[in-house]
Amino acid sequence: MFSAFTHPVRAVLVLSFLSVCLNGCQAGGSSSRAEGQAPFMSTVASTPPQAADDAPAPDKAGGFDGKRASALVAKQVGFGPHPSGSPAIAKVQDFLLAELKSYGCTVDTDNFTADTPIGRISMKNLLVKIPGEKPGIIMLATHYDTARAARDPRTGEVHLMPTFVGADDGGSSTGLMLELARLLCPQHGRYGLWIAFLDGEEAMHDWSDTDSRYGSREMAARLVLSGDIKKIKAFLLADIVGGRNAQFLREDSSTTALVDLFWNTAHKLGYSALFRDGVTSAQDDHDSFMSRGVPAVDVIGDFANNGYWHTPEDNLNKISAKTLAVVGHVFLESVKQLQSQ
Numbered sequence: 001m002f003s004a005f006t007h008p009v010r011a012v013l014v015l016s017f018l019s020v021c022l023n024g025c026q027a028g029g030s031s032s033r034a035e036g037q038a039p040f041m042s043t044v045a046s047t048p049p050q051a052a053d054d055a056p057a058p059d060k061a062g063g064f065d066g067k068r069a070s071a072l073v074a075k076q077v078g079f080g081p082h083p084s085g086s087p088a089i090a091k092v093q094d095f096l097l098a099e100l101k102s103y104g105c106t107v108d109t110d111n112f113t114a115d116t117p118i119g120r121i122s123m124k125n126l127l128v129k130i131p132g133e134k135p136g137i138i139m140l141a142t143h144y145d146t147a148r149a150a151r152d153p154r155t156g157e158v159h160l161m162p163t164f165v166g167a168d169d170g171g172s173s174t175g176l177m178l179e180l181a182r183l184l185c186p187q188h189g190r191y192g193l194w195i196a197f198l199d200g201e202e203a204m205h206d207w208s209d210t211d212s213r214y215g216s217r218e219m220a221a222r223l224v225l226s227g228d229i230k231k232i233k234a235f236l237l238a239d240i241v242g243g244r245n246a247q248f249l250r251e252d253s254s255t256t257a258l259v260d261l262f263w264n265t266a267h268k269l270g271y272s273a274l275f276r277d278g279v280t281s282a283q284d285d286h287d288s289f290m291s292r293g294v295p296a297v298d299v300i301g302d303f304a305n306n307g308y309w310h311t312p313e314d315n316l317n318k319i320s321a322k323t324l325a326v327v328g329h330v331f332l333e334s335v336k337q338l339q340s341q
């Protein structure tokens with residue numbers, strides 16, 4: 001995800017972003033059943049919990065286990081920095097496949113190569129497919145790659161980030177989607193439910209329309225070829241959803257009806273303190289589907305003001321099991337609403 005502070009259409013954001021930064025902001029195909037060895041959950045469950053916070057119990061969050069999602073973030077961080085094409089991301093991919101298999105999910109994998117400013121990079125998208133009773137698909141998505149470089153908004157220069165583990169940016173939404181997959185793979189709804197784990201969201205060098213969102217662009221293009229893109233009723237993206245002090249603002253390029261669905265659901269569940277009525281703007285994986293005519297929403301923490309976005313400070317200490325549980329609960333209830341329409 002990227003804050004478009006050089007994009008003319010986003011001039012309003014530019015101004016608020018810069019004013020914040022003056023005050024010290026650092027914002028800086030093949031189809032197969034998932035293959036894997038033994039389920040990883042025993043390993044994950046034995047991971048020491050991060051600084052405890054008061055995550056609601058699963059029975060108070062629609063079944064969503066925030067502590068479990070948080071442990072899944074810790075597991076990803078444990079692989080170290082994992083930008084696209086790295087040896088570490090191959091380990092993350094194996095971990096994701098083994099987890100999903102242990103939940104009984106069926107997973108398509110798409111290995112592809114992307115031509116990038118730093119050369120040709122191997123990438124892999126994973127797509128969980130839960131069948132429904134009727135035509136129509138509800139799609140959830142996250143990216144699991146971490147940023148290899150970022151542009152410092154203060155100096156304007158691109159710098160490599162060899163220690164960036166992306167606990168919140170990449171890790172949190174992926175832990176959230178794994179926990180949703182655990183809950184949803186055994187269920188069958190009216191419509192199909194697909195969960196995409198996308199590679200290559202981050203820029204390889206410097207964010208642009210061609211250097212970013214490789215995985216979602218690849219997946220959307222494949223779904224156009226297969227004809228499935230027309231069946232997608234809603235594309236629900238999570239990104240940067242685990243921050244201890246997270247605030248969620250309405251993303252202004254998203255489909256209004258879907259933003260309203262999420263925010264109304266959050267308010268009904270009592271989460272108005274996290275789901276605020278302000279507006280933010282983000283370029284993210286939802287763009288790849290919106291440009292193909294798919295209604296979409298980007299549920300994204302207020303990255304521009306969190307103080308650690310795209311810096312080495314995006315580490316496990318920033319992650320809250322409570323925030324993950326709240327967002328997970330809102331996703332579950334929103335999906336339930338969409339399944340009933």
Ligand SMILES: [Zn+2]
Pocket residue numbers: 001002147169202310
């Ligand atoms: Zn990012």
